[in-house]
Amino acid sequence: MIEVDNLHKGFGDVKVLKGITATFLPGETSLIIGQSGSGKTVFIKSLIGLHTPEKGSISFDGRINTKFTENEKQQWRQEIGMVFQGSALFDSQTVEDNVMFPLKMFTDKSHAEMLERVNFVLNRVNLENSNKKLPAELSGGMQKRVAIARAIVMNPKYLFCDEPNSGLDPRTAIVIDNLIQEITDEYKITTVINTHDMNSVMEIGEKIIFLKEGQKAWEGTSEDIFKTDNEAVVDFVYSSNLFKKVREAYLNEKKYK
Numbered sequence: 001m002i003e004v005d006n007l008h009k010g011f012g013d014v015k016v017l018k019g020i021t022a023t024f025l026p027g028e029t030s031l032i033i034g035q036s037g038s039g040k041t042v043f044i045k046s047l048i049g050l051h052t053p054e055k056g057s058i059s060f061d062g063r064i065n066t067k068f069t070e071n072e073k074q075q076w077r078q079e080i081g082m083v084f085q086g087s088a089l090f091d092s093q094t095v096e097d098n099v100m101f102p103l104k105m106f107t108d109k110s111h112a113e114m115l116e117r118v119n120f121v122l123n124r125v126n127l128e129n130s131n132k133k134l135p136a137e138l139s140g141g142m143q144k145r146v147a148i149a150r151a152i153v154m155n156p157k158y159l160f161c162d163e164p165n166s167g168l169d170p171r172t173a174i175v176i177d178n179l180i181q182e183i184t185d186e187y188k189i190t191t192v193i194n195t196h197d198m199n200s201v202m203e204i205g206e207k208i209i210f211l212k213e214g215q216k217a218w219e220g221t222s223e224d225i226f227k228t229d230n231e232a233v234v235d236f237v238y239s240s241n242l243f244k245k246v247r248e249a250y251l252n253e254k255k256y257k
């Protein structure tokens with residue numbers, strides 16, 4: 001479980017995060033949404049320790065990240081998996097080497113043991129038989145699956161994804177979303193995703209946190225988002241005519257049931 005308490009972060013005079021409090025649970029996929037500039041990236045960077053809070057705290061199963069000893073920090077880093085925008089794979093390394101990288105870096109497993117784990121996670125993301133391929137030989141969706149395999153190879157407690165669907169067609173995006181959600185549930189990972197993708201919000205929004213100008217302006221599920229009359233959320237999520245119509249249809253259906 002990750003507990004964020006009254007998190008403040010700014011740069012110089014610019015206040016970006018203004019007192020965010022939120023809880024993220026194991027086995028749950030949480031989405032952070034909000035307009036460009038609302039602070040989503042600063043929030044996720046704070047969670048992974050790239051920004052130090054000015055005020056407030058972030059605790060990982062009771063351990064406050066700013067109070068870690070060097071050893072605890074090392075341990076915690078190994079408990080984190082990350083999927084970045086654009087997959088961030090090493091272009092000159094094969095799929096197998098990309099996925100094996102964290103194991104080489106953090107463990108003293110034998111090559112055979114590492115390979116067994118790599119094959120297990122590649123199989124889990126439906127990418128068997130691609131070990132010797134280079135990223136450039138794969139589609140965008142397959143590259144994302146390699147990135148997910150690499151993120152879970154260390155069996156993380158916490159998974160952070162920054163725009164995991166960027167650059168993917170809607171169908172592939174749903175496959176990736178569902179994969180992240182399944183893995184989260186299966187291995188009871190605490191997963192936090194930054195997204196612009198409203199399809200994701202509708203599909204996998206077990207918990208959605210809406211940021212507005214650095215504050216948590218709303219929290220709920222994808223069910224709740226249809227029903228909410230929070231103006232800022234409605235404005236943001238239903239800025240597309242298609243989603244507006246979906247919402248109207250949903251509300252009408254509920255009314256006549």
Ligand SMILES: Nc1ncnc2c1ncn2[C@@H]1O[C@H](COP(=O)(O)OP(=O)(O)OP(=O)(O)O)[C@@H](O)[C@H]1O
Nearest residue numbers: 011014016034035036037038039040041042043196
């Ligand atoms: N390192 C930094 N130094 C100064 N200002 C920063 C820094 N990082 C972010 N900001 C500012 O913080 C604000 C929030 O930025 P952030 O990147 O978190 O927004 P976002 O919600 O992720 O936007 P987008 O959806 O466009 O990625 C912006 O005004 C940005 O200019």
